[in-house]
Amino acid sequence: DRPAPATAGLSHDKWEIDHNELMLLEELGSGQFGVVRRGKWRGTKDVAVKMMKEGTMSEDDFIEEAKVMTKLQHPNLVQLYGVCSKNRPIFIVTEYMRHGSLLNYLRKNEQSLCTNQGLLLDMCIQICKGMAYLEKQNCIHRDLAARNCLVGTENIVKVADFGLARYVLDDQYTSSGGSKFPIKWAPPEVLNYTRFSSKSDIWAYGVLMWEVFTCGKMPYGRLKNSEVVDRVQKGIILEKPKACFKEVYDVMKKCWSHLPENRPSFQLLKGTLIKVSQGIL
Numbered sequence: 001d002r003p004a005p006a007t008a009g010l011s012h013d014k015w016e017i018d019h020n021e022l023m024l025l026e027e028l029g030s031g032q033f034g035v036v037r038r039g040k041w042r043g044t045k046d047v048a049v050k051m052m053k054e055g056t057m058s059e060d061d062f063i064e065e066a067k068v069m070t071k072l073q074h075p076n077l078v079q080l081y082g083v084c085s086k087n088r089p090i091f092i093v094t095e096y097m098r099h100g101s102l103l104n105y106l107r108k109n110e111q112s113l114c115t116n117q118g119l120l121l122d123m124c125i126q127i128c129k130g131m132a133y134l135e136k137q138n139c140i141h142r143d144l145a146a147r148n149c150l151v152g153t154e155n156i157v158k159v160a161d162f163g164l165a166r167y168v169l170d171d172q173y174t175s176s177g178g179s180k181f182p183i184k185w186a187p188p189e190v191l192n193y194t195r196f197s198s199k200s201d202i203w204a205y206g207v208l209m210w211e212v213f214t215c216g217k218m219p220y221g222r223l224k225n226s227e228v229v230d231r232v233q234k235g236i237i238l239e240k241p242k243a244c245f246k247e248v249y250d251v252m253k254k255c256w257s258h259l260p261e262n263r264p265s266f267q268l269l270k271g272t273l274i275k276v277s278q279g280i281l
């Protein structure tokens with residue numbers, strides 16, 4: 001596993017990274033948390049550095065959580081290397097993924113991807129493996145979507161920002177009535193009671209599969225959030241993407257079972273998807 005970062009010897013916390021060991025390079029983009037830049041750690045290691053805009057997150061709680069998150073290690077999870085918490089803004093240092101967010105990757109490569117169902121299904125299976133690991137570790141993502149997955153070399157796909165949603169202070173983002181809440185990825189029990197679980201992650205995963213097989217379309221098109229809430233409550237689900245085998249759409253529909261207990265676990269889903277991929281390819 002990863003070598004423990006050498007700290008300046010001041011703090012004996014191995015998740016603390018000395019910012020003097022970081023060289024910040026080009027900006028990669030920005031999220032609701034602040035700016036993300038590519039960086040070099042100890043001169044050689046490519047990293048992504050999320051510079052947390054002040055006031056966007058409950059920092060002390062997050063730093064507590066960082067100790068746990070550095071222990072979550074899986075080939076399909078973007079590895080958290082550590083935090084620079086001795087200064088403000090705090091830096092979150094993670095593994096660098098060359099091709100950026102899955103959503104942008106799907107949209108940019110639509111031509112070559114939308115005829116390659118095998119590759120699209122393989123991406124979904126990789127994400128399912130990462131999520132099955134989180135499920136086993138009792139870690140709920142709360143914001144699973146193609147925008148929060150990242151693409152590396154050789155079509156490797158990883159889940160990012162797992163569990164981070166708990167530390168966002170902006171309640172426009174955290175409350176289901178908020179303008180920035182990801183309504184289109186939320187199941188009925190989250191819309192009504194904000195009840196998150198691995199089964200609400202499963203619903204979001206079904207929407208993520210729909211994003212993958214439409215090569216990055218916006219779910220429910222330009223419908224307003226209130227219209228989407230109305231449809232979801234009535235049990236109206238997303239239509240089958242054109243470039244999608246019926247067997248794959250059947251899996252999406254299972255993820256969108258109205259009751260959480262009728263949805264599969266990621267563990268079960270992983271086996272089903274692998275069988276489907278062997279059957280149709």
Ligand SMILES: CCC(=O)Nc1cccc(Nc2nc(Nc3ccc(OCCOC)cc3)ncc2F)c1
Pocket residue numbers: 028029030031032036048078094095096097098099100101147148150160
């Ligand atoms: C959802 C808001 C949010 O966090 N967004 C957000 C934006 C930017 C970067 C990250 N994070 C990470 N990015 C990379 N690699 C990366 C590589 C290329 C790239 O191309 C941008 C220009 O494309 C034309 C973007 C990202 N590796 C690890 C991350 F952790 C997260």
